[in-house]
Amino acid sequence: MLVRRVFFGWMLPAAVVLPLWLLVGWAVTGAGAWAFLWVLFLAIPGVIVWQLLITLLVRARGTVRAHRAVSWQDVLGLALWHGLVIALGFFSQDWWGATFVIAILAGLGLFWSTLWQLWREARPTGLLRTADIRGYMTVSGPQAQPTPPQEIIVVSERQEPGGR
Secondary structure, eight states: OHHHHHHHHHHHHHHHHHHHHHHHHHHHHTOOHHHHHHIIIIIHHHHHHHHHHHHHHHHTSHHHHHHTOOOHHHHHHHHHHHHHHHHHTTOOTTTHHHHHHHHHHHHHHHHHHHHHHHHHHHSOOSEEEOTTSOEEEOOOSOOOOOOOOSOOOOOOOOOOTTOO
């Protein structure tokens, strides 16, 4: 549970730290002007927007909000994607292109995974699931409609002259 809670707390700071790492990585490795333009105009905005989108989708789930912890599937996806984004910041010519393609695919996979989990959790079923796989039965079926009253009695107050 501790690891899942750490990832829950890491998601928002990651939207700032990961793009900042790409900029710092470019400066440290001296990757060149084209890499700087890529980092400045594509990577930083893309990572910020994508991380915020993933964060919103994950935190939209009731089980995540209730336990303040992401699922193990989220941990795996976030760890993979964040690891690949960090690897991109090293700007190694030998494996940068392959890492870039895999990072995009991992980001798309993480998006669909979080969307699928949100959809699965939000659809109406007879069983509510929690992050630790416990289930609770919910009331389902047609609810009894109250019958309208058959007879209406109106009581009106009469004012007596000089009375209270």
